[in-house]
Amino acid sequence: xxxxxxxxxxxxxxxxxxxxxxxxxxxxxxxxxxxxxxxxxxxxxxxxxxxxxxxxxxxxxxxxxxxxxxxxxxxxxxxxxxxxxxxxxxxxxxxxxxxxxxxxxxxxxxxxxxxxxxxxxx
Amino acid sequence: xxxxxxxxxxxxxxxxxxxxxxxxxxxxxxxxxxxxxxxxxxxxxxxxxxxxxxxxxxxxxxxxxxxxxxxxxxxxxxxxxxxxxxxxxxxxxxxxxxxxxxxxxxxxxxxxxxxxxxxxxx
Numbered sequence: 001x002x003x004x005x006x007x008x009x010x011x012x013x014x015x016x017x018x019x020x021x022x023x024x025x026x027x028x029x030x031x032x033x034x035x036x037x038x039x040x041x042x043x044x045x046x047x048x049x050x051x052x053x054x055x056x057x058x059x060x061x062x063x064x065x066x067x068x069x070x071x072x073x074x075x076x077x078x079x080x081x082x083x084x085x086x087x088x089x090x091x092x093x094x095x096x097x098x099x100x101x102x103x104x105x106x107x108x109x110x111x112x113x114x115x116x117x118x119x120x121x122x
Numbered sequence: 123x124x125x126x127x128x129x130x131x132x133x134x135x136x137x138x139x140x141x142x143x144x145x146x147x148x149x150x151x152x153x154x155x156x157x158x159x160x161x162x163x164x165x166x167x168x169x170x171x172x173x174x175x176x177x178x179x180x181x182x183x184x185x186x187x188x189x190x191x192x193x194x195x196x197x198x199x200x201x202x203x204x205x206x207x208x209x210x211x212x213x214x215x216x217x218x219x220x221x222x223x224x225x226x227x228x229x230x231x232x233x234x235x236x237x238x239x240x241x242x243x244x
């Protein structure tokens with residue numbers, strides 16, 4: 001019955017993210033209960049994303065709460081962005097659009113944690 | 123000279139990652155210096171990725187070292203995977219392929235940190 005089982009299985013797609021170098025940022029707001037603070041942060045983030053320098057793909061997300069011990073759900077927003085190379089990631093960091101975003105959001109952000117990683121599939 | 127400036131600018135692509143719910147896992151190995159440990163972990167990870175249940179896109183990466191204070195480069199591997207819904211993310215967590223992967227790697231992993239997030243672009 002292999003053929004039938006195969007027909008019934010959910011399709012599996014799994015494409016690799018575009019871009020070899022991935023920059024994952026997790027953001028804790030000063031006041032996570034403030035609607036104005038959240039609106040101001042989202043406005044600045046979406047404006048930045050519209051013209052994101054050097055990026056290949058991105059995810060801008062809001063925390064999903066979890067009770068699992070290994071899941072950190074104390075943060076507020078995630079921003080995951082990929083680049084074709086580490087050089088492009090460094091260019092992004094010093095791009096004027098990035099600096100504008102940092103200036104617009106610095107009063108809203110308590111702290112961030114960043115993880116940078118390079119494709120390990122080859 | 124707007125037109126010329128526009129012609130000279132780098133192309134900006136920035137597609138949103140496929141999948142609304144993103145599961146970001148950062149992994150610290152028991153022994154980051156062990157070539158055998160790294161090879162065994164990568165083997166299990168790549169085997170798991172070949173048939174990743176419910177996933178829409180993924181990134182499997184190795185840490186990029188950084189001296190920046192906000193960058194955590196103490197971890198060894200990142201695994202970022204997106205799903206069409208939170209329900210698919212939960213199904214992935216309990217899928218037999220995921221359980222096999224956890225069994226195969228539990229002696230190699232010191233600890234992990236997970237961040238789950240939902241698309242916030244709408």
